[in-house]
Amino acid sequence: MSNIQDITKPEHLVYRKTPLLTDNVMHYCPGCTHGVIHKLVGEVIEELDIQDKTIGVSPVGCSVLAYNYLDIDWAQAAHGRAPAVATGISRLHPEKYVFTYQGDGDLASIGCAEIMHACSRGENIVVIFINNAIYGMTGGQMAPTTLLGQVTATTPYGRDPKLNGFPMKITELLAQLDGTCYVTRQSADTPGAVRKAKNAIKKAFQNTRLQKGTSFIEIVGTCNSGWKMTPVDSNTWMRENMFPKYPLGDIKDI
Amino acid sequence: MKGNEVIAEAAIRCGCDGYFGYPITPQSEVMETLMLRKPWEETGMVVLQAESEVAAINMVYGAATCGKKVMTSSSSPGVSLKQEGITYLAGAELPCLVVDVVRGGPGLGTIQPAQSDYFQATKGGGHGDYHLIVLAPASVQEMNDFVDLGFELAFKYRNPAMILSDGVIGQMMEKVELSPFKPRWTDEEIEKISGSWALRGKKNREHHIVTSLELDPYGQEKFNRKLQAKYREIEAKEVRYEEIACEDADYLLIAYGSSARICQKTVDLAREQGIKVGIFRPITLYPFPMEALAKWAGRVKGMLSVEMSAGQMVYDVRLAVNGKVKVEHYGRLGGVIHAPEEVLEGFKSAFGL
Amino acid sequence: MAKFKGAIVVDNEKCKGCGLCVVACPTKVIELNPNVNGKGYHYAWMKNPDGCIGCASCGLVCPDSVISVYKMSVES
Numbered sequence: 001m002s003n004i005q006d007i008t009k010p011e012h013l014v015y016r017k018t019p020l021l022t023d024n025v026m027h028y029c030p031g032c033t034h035g036v037i038h039k040l041v042g043e044v045i046e047e048l049d050i051q052d053k054t055i056g057v058s059p060v061g062c063s064v065l066a067y068n069y070l071d072i073d074w075a076q077a078a079h080g081r082a083p084a085v086a087t088g089i090s091r092l093h094p095e096k097y098v099f100t101y102q103g104d105g106d107l108a109s110i111g112c113a114e115i116m117h118a119c120s121r122g123e124n125i126v127v128i129f130i131n132n133a134i135y136g137m138t139g140g141q142m143a144p145t146t147l148l149g150q151v152t153a154t155t156p157y158g159r160d161p162k163l164n165g166f167p168m169k170i171t172e173l174l175a176q177l178d179g180t181c182y183v184t185r186q187s188a189d190t191p192g193a194v195r196k197a198k199n200a201i202k203k204a205f206q207n208t209r210l211q212k213g214t215s216f217i218e219i220v221g222t223c224n225s226g227w228k229m230t231p232v233d234s235n236t237w238m239r240e241n242m243f244p245k246y247p248l249g250d251i252k253d254i
Numbered sequence: 255m256k257g258n259e260v261i262a263e264a265a266i267r268c269g270c271d272g273y274f275g276y277p278i279t280p281q282s283e284v285m286e287t288l289m290l291r292k293p294w295e296e297t298g299m300v301v302l303q304a305e306s307e308v309a310a311i312n313m314v315y316g317a318a319t320c321g322k323k324v325m326t327s328s329s330s331p332g333v334s335l336k337q338e339g340i341t342y343l344a345g346a347e348l349p350c351l352v353v354d355v356v357r358g359g360p361g362l363g364t365i366q367p368a369q370s371d372y373f374q375a376t377k378g379g380g381h382g383d384y385h386l387i388v389l390a391p392a393s394v395q396e397m398n399d400f401v402d403l404g405f406e407l408a409f410k411y412r413n414p415a416m417i418l419s420d421g422v423i424g425q426m427m428e429k430v431e432l433s434p435f436k437p438r439w440t441d442e443e444i445e446k447i448s449g450s451w452a453l454r455g456k457k458n459r460e461h462h463i464v465t466s467l468e469l470d471p472y473g474q475e476k477f478n479r480k481l482q483a484k485y486r487e488i489e490a491k492e493v494r495y496e497e498i499a500c501e502d503a504d505y506l507l508i509a510y511g512s513s514a515r516i517c518q519k520t521v522d523l524a525r526e527q528g529i530k531v532g533i534f535r536p537i538t539l540y541p542f543p544m545e546a547l548a549k550w551a552g553r554v555k556g557m558l559s560v561e562m563s564a565g566q567m568v569y570d571v572r573l574a575v576n577g578k579v580k581v582e583h584y585g586r587l588g589g590v591i592h593a594p595e596e597v598l599e600g601f602k603s604a605f606g607l
Numbered sequence: 608m609a610k611f612k613g614a615i616v617v618d619n620e621k622c623k624g625c626g627l628c629v630v631a632c633p634t635k636v637i638e639l640n641p642n643v644n645g646k647g648y649h650y651a652w653m654k655n656p657d658g659c660i661g662c663a664s665c666g667l668v669c670p671d672s673v674i675s676v677y678k679m680s681v682e683s
Contacts, residue, residue, distance in 0.1 A: 004614045004653075004656055006679070007612055007613065007614040007661075007677045007678075007679050008614050008616055008675075008677045009677070009679075012661075012677040012678055012679040013675060013676070013677055014661055014663055014676050014677060014678045015663035015666040015667070015674070015675065015676035016666075016675045016676070017672035017673070017675070018672070021672055025621055025671070026670070026671060028670065028671075029623075030623035030624055030625035030648065030670075031623070031625030031626070031627055031670060032670050033670065034670070035669075035670025035671050035672070036668065036669070036670045039669075039670075039672050051455075051456055051457070052455040052456055052457035053455045054455065055319075055453050055455065057316070058465075064467060065467075067461075067463045067465065068463075071456065071461050072455075072456050072461055073453040073454065073455055073456050073461055073462045073463075074453070074461065074462070074463045074464070074465075075315070075316060075319045075453060075463075075464045075465075076346075076463070076464065076465035076466065076467055077312065077315070077316075077342075078312060078315075078338055078339060078342050081308065081309070081312035081315075081338075081339070084304065084308075084309040084310075084312035084313045084315075084316065085312050085313070085315050085316035085319075086316060087302070087304075087309075087313050087316060088272070088274065088312070088313035088314060088315060088316025088317035088318070088319075088320075088324070089316040089317065089319060089320060089453065090316075091272060091300045091302060091313070091317065092271055092272050092300060092317045092320045092322050092324070093320055093453075093454075096455060113305055113306060113308075113309065114305070114308075114309055114312070116305075117304075117305035117309065188668070189668075190631065190668065191631055191662075191663075191664035191667040191668055194667040194668055195667065230626070231625040231626060231627055232625075232626050232627065232629075232630050235627070235630075
């Protein structure tokens with residue numbers, strides 16, 4: 001039998017925190033999907049060896065402070081405007097890898113025009129869109145992606161389409177635009193899903209290298225604080241309720 | 255050349271790296287001229303038509319994070335839309351140039367010239383304690399000159415600068431001496447000028463973060479005090495103004511931009527009638543030439559702030575002279591341009607002459 | 608036939624005790640510790656270390672990147 005000290009020698013290390021993540025403790029709630037996706041972005045940047053060529057644009061929302069966690073240059077954008085900010089950076093730094101990191105309120109509500117037109121112009125950027133069907137930072141209000149019947153702080157009796165309209169599948173809308181080269185929907189709830197999501201993020205950054213246009217990755221995620229569930233129950237609820245409305249997989253890949 | 259066309263030409267010639275705009279009358283010629291000139295072939299300057307003024311100013315924000323010379327232009331309703339981005343630019347201490355070719359408001363208002371956005375331009379415009387450096391051209395020549403000056407000041411103080419023009423200057427055709435060509439900054443020059451903060455990719459240094467967010471109120475207060483110290487320095491060093499026929503004047507017309515041009519004729523008319531009138535023309539509206547104007551307070555009998563508005567700069571004039579001399583306002587509103595004779599009548603009635 | 612033995616090292620103080628690694632572990636090695644860390648979280652730990660195969664499933668799903676995974680081959 002080998003004891004733990006024998007196993008945990010440096011030469012046996014197979015998985016560790018990517019050095020692209022800083023040592024700051026993330027402010028996210030326990031179990032938050034943001035942490036996993038931050039890590040995947042960091043791992044992709046590490047593996048592609050593009051730390052010195054990558055510029056991130058953080059949104060307004062829970063992930064506004066993403067710049068504290070990934071050790072790359074960052075711009076913090078006004079609410080919803082990250083695609084416009086990324087456009088400005090990418091146009092003046094055409095050789096750089098520019099990505100936005102946005103939530104559903106930021107991207108699909110207040111920033112609808114900016115994301116639509118950045119994708120329509122085919123800006124050579126990566127967009128990482130975290131859809132957890134709620135405004136997390138402001139206390140769990142209804143988002144454009146909130147499901148029918150879903151209870152939030154501003155739909156206390158459940159989202160009613162007569163009062164609140166319908167959930168928006170913005171990813172499918174963006175796939176219709178000629179400027180997008182790669183549009184996919186992923187999750188991060190299982191080890192397999194995390195691997196797939198990472199592959200998608202990597203492919204998106206490689207598309208930037210190939211100057212292919214806008215790569216758009218939706219991550220269906222959880223907000224266990226906003227949903228008022230444990231992280232584990234949130235994943236179950238997501239699989240049962242979110243995935244039927246927001247099915248996983250590639251929507252466009254050219 | 256037309257004032258708006260000169261803005262475009264001056265941008266190319268001063269080594270501007272990027273322009274992001276959205277059409278609005280009376281300034282659409284700026285982007286039209288740029289698109290026609292295709293500077294991306296000549297200097298590498300990027301020109302992009304955005305989907306909205308909101309997007310355009312946020313593209314400027316992004317582009318400015320690169321440490322490059324970037325600008326936008328618009329007119330009053332469009333500049334209102336840009337205010338969000340402008341306060342973020344000020345809060346993130348990003349240099350850029352915003353050209354406002356003012357038209358009459360409020361609301362959609364009129365497409366005719368006005369000077370009714372003085373408050374918006376000089377008092378911040380968006381939320382928070384901040385100022386833009388505001389230059390007011392009174393000629394097509396100054397439309398040319400202030401592009402370069404605006405960038406110079408914006409980078410010197412890491413603060414957005416604004417050219418506050420109006421539909422008169424923007425649409426007016428005048429002879430102009432264009433600035434000589436300056437090449438765009440090289441990577442090495444940008445590194446030297448803005449290397450301590452610009453986003454150029456992290457390599458052999460700490461990562462750079464451009465943000466206006468500070469969750470700790472004490473941290474935010476500290477930052478605001480730093481901004482205020484910067485504004486005090488700007489107020490001490492960057493005041494610009496012109497005095498016309500002031501030496502023997504009994505009265506001063508205080509006017510900027512197109513109103514200052516109109517007032518030159520008013521001065522001639524007044525002097526023909528034996529009334530000694532001069533013009534004090536603020537060139538920087540922020541910083542406002544408080545001290546220079548205060549010096550005239552004890553030497554003249556009255557001051558008339560002539561603006562195509564209901565009276566906005568007049569408040570700064572009154573602040574400057576601090577009650578030592580009578581200050582009145584005259585101006586047509588809503589896109590109507592006052593004639594020199596009207597100004598003279600307004601002046602005489604204001605001071606009972 | 609080569610067989611693998613694994614182990615994990617958890618940064619106890621940075622773990623938030625979300626429990627996602629517990630359900631991700633295919634061999635039920637991980638549980639939340641009855642003790643709490645400085646932030647009051649029940650941090651993840653190897654309750655049943657012998658079962659660890661070093662698959663890194665726990666590390667993959669960890670939102671706070673607090674799990675390092677080790678894996679060594681042993682003779683059967």
